[in-house]
Amino acid sequence: xxxxxxxxxxxxxxxxxxxxxxxxxxxxxxxxxxxxxxxxxxxxxxxxxxxxxxxxxxxxxxxxxxxxxxxxxxxxxxxxxxxxxxxxxxxxxxxxxxxxxxxxxxxxxxxxxxxxxxxxxxxxxxxxxxxxxxxxxxxxxxxxxxxxxxxxxxxxxxxxxxxxxxxxxxxxxxxxxxxxxxxxxxxxxxxxxxxxxxxxxxxxxxxxxxxxxxxxxxxxxxxxxxxxxxxxxxxxxxxxxxxxxxxxxxxxxxxxxxxxxxxxxxxxxxxxxxxxxxxxxxxxxxxxxxxxxxxxxxxxxxxxxxxxxxxxxxxxxxxxxxxxxxxxxxxxxxxxxxxxxxxxxxxxxxxxxxxxxxxxxxxxxxxxxxxxxxxxxxxxxxxxxxxxx
Numbered sequence: 001x002x003x004x005x006x007x008x009x010x011x012x013x014x015x016x017x018x019x020x021x022x023x024x025x026x027x028x029x030x031x032x033x034x035x036x037x038x039x040x041x042x043x044x045x046x047x048x049x050x051x052x053x054x055x056x057x058x059x060x061x062x063x064x065x066x067x068x069x070x071x072x073x074x075x076x077x078x079x080x081x082x083x084x085x086x087x088x089x090x091x092x093x094x095x096x097x098x099x100x101x102x103x104x105x106x107x108x109x110x111x112x113x114x115x116x117x118x119x120x121x122x123x124x125x126x127x128x129x130x131x132x133x134x135x136x137x138x139x140x141x142x143x144x145x146x147x148x149x150x151x152x153x154x155x156x157x158x159x160x161x162x163x164x165x166x167x168x169x170x171x172x173x174x175x176x177x178x179x180x181x182x183x184x185x186x187x188x189x190x191x192x193x194x195x196x197x198x199x200x201x202x203x204x205x206x207x208x209x210x211x212x213x214x215x216x217x218x219x220x221x222x223x224x225x226x227x228x229x230x231x232x233x234x235x236x237x238x239x240x241x242x243x244x245x246x247x248x249x250x251x252x253x254x255x256x257x258x259x260x261x262x263x264x265x266x267x268x269x270x271x272x273x274x275x276x277x278x279x280x281x282x283x284x285x286x287x288x289x290x291x292x293x294x295x296x297x298x299x300x301x302x303x304x305x306x307x308x309x310x311x312x313x314x315x316x317x318x319x320x321x322x323x324x325x326x327x328x329x330x331x332x333x334x335x336x337x338x339x340x341x342x343x344x345x346x347x348x349x350x351x352x353x354x355x356x357x358x359x360x361x362x363x364x365x366x367x368x369x370x371x372x373x374x375x376x377x378x379x380x381x382x383x384x385x386x387x388x389x
Contacts, residue, residue, distance in 0.1 A: 074373045076101040082341060082365035091358035092154040093315070093346060095294070099147035106178075108139035137183040144176040149204065149296055151313070153358060163300055163311065163348070163355045171209075171296045175202025175217075184224075192227040196237075208299035212310040217295070218242040223252070231258035243295050244312045244349060286323040288339075293317050302354070311350035318343040321365070335369040 078099045084092040151169045155162065177200030184193045198221045205213055223237020234255045241248045254268035264276040272290025279285065295314040301307070321339020328334055344360040 073105065074103050074371065076103075076369060076371040078367065078369045080337070080365060080367035082363045084361060084363040086361050088361040089156070090361050091156050092152075093344075093358055093360055093363075094150075094152040095315075096150035097147065097294070098149075099145050101145045102143060104142045106140055106142045110137045138181060140178060140180045142176070142178055143200075145174070145202075147173045147175070147204070149173070149294065151296070151298075155356070155358065160356055161354050163298065163313070165301075169206065169298060171204055171206045171298060173202060173204035173296070175200055177201060177219075194225045194227075195222075196225065196235075197222045204296040206296075206298045208308050209297045209310040212299075212308075213297070215242075215244075217244065232256070243314075244297060246349065282327040284325040286325070287321075288323065289318075289320045291317065292319050292341075300354075309351065311348055311353050311355070313346065313348055315344055315346040317341045317345075319365070331373045333371045335367075335371070337367040337369070338365065340364055 078101065079097070081094075081096040083094055086092050149171045151164060151171070152167055153162070153164055154167065177198060179198040180196065182195045184195055198219075200219045201216045203210075203213060203216050218241070220240045221237060223235055225233055225235035227233045232255070234253075236251070236253045239250045239252055241250075250270070252268060252271060254266065254271075256264065256266045258264050262278045264278075266272070266274045266276070268290075270291065272288055274286055274288040274290070277285045277287075293314065293316045295312060297310055297312050299308045300311055302309070319339055319341050321337060324336040326334045326336070340362055342362045344363070346360065347357045348355045
């Protein structure tokens with residue numbers, strides 16, 4: 001928290017914000033709000049916007065995502081089910097997923113720090129405010145997500161060795177992590193740069209495979225975002241994933257642009273391309289083409305012995321779908337999603353997995369999610385209504 005002191009015959013306004021586990025505390029030190037009032041208000045709103053829009057590219061799992069939800073204590077219940085109608089007469093894989101995503105802001109700071117002595121010493125033509133003022137902004141969030149998955153695999157060849165007995169199989173998991181955003185430039189520059197990062201650990205197991213569980217899955221992301229204007233920004237970074245012995249580093253690059261009053265475009269390579277059309281203040285439609293997938297461990301007992309072994313089923317998917325966002329109240333939003341996994345590439349991993357990777361047809365999926373904010377935070381209020389995502 002910044003320290004301030006009263007200076008005689010000097011008109012200024014200094015705003016300090018910080019956040020703890022109980023919520024946001026807003027403190028004003030107002031010596032005489034004449035000189036800097038307009039500057040402070042405009043700067044605060046712009047930086048709140050910057051902090052919000054950058055969070056878009058931290059969502060790498062391809063699910064529906066609303067930025068200002070990360071700025072308030074909230075809970076989101078997600079359900080998704082895809083049914084394989086076996087259009088091409090191949091193997092079948094039905095998958096159901098459910099999760100509860102909890103977002104808890106744990107620390108934030110937003111403030112304008114002015115070196116009064118330096119500012120008084122500089123002549124007005126040398127822009128003393130630009131040289132003596134330093135804007136500091138960062139926010140850190142904690143999230144945790146319990147989840148469950150239902151798997152039903154049917155081979156076209158009934159003699160094929162089957163990994164699940166009975167056919168319907170359930171696995172359960174938990175993930176938790178932190179996300180942070182830090183401002184790296186001075187407030188009066190025309191272009192802005194932010195550092196963002198995310199670190200998450202988790203697991204997805206069934207009741208027996210958890211006994212052989214050793215190392216959790218781990219994902220990390222770090223990147224930078226550059227804001228050209230309030231309607232266009234671009235970002236880039238690196239994404240790392242460790243999942244049951246499989247390590248994947250991947251660079252990413254993206255842009256977000258406001259095409260007109262109601263239409264936004266987001267391109268995050270190689271993750272997704274998305275159009276968002278805001279029909280009204282309560283209704284929005286998203287059209288998305290992108291990548292998604294899942295990975296879960298499970299246990300298997302060979303009929304020849306009593307030993308249980310642990311294997312992993314993963315599925316890489318290309319999806320296309322529509323998402324309807326309906327604002328039920330100032331605190332709650334309903335999301336209805338539907339589309340198709342037009343391409344799937346499942347695989348088994350483990351010590352000489354005795355299963356054949358299934359060949360799948362395109363499948364249909366649908367999902368329902370409900371978001372509820374327990375308390376509207378200062379940052380959430382500032383960005384609400386400004387951005388379409």
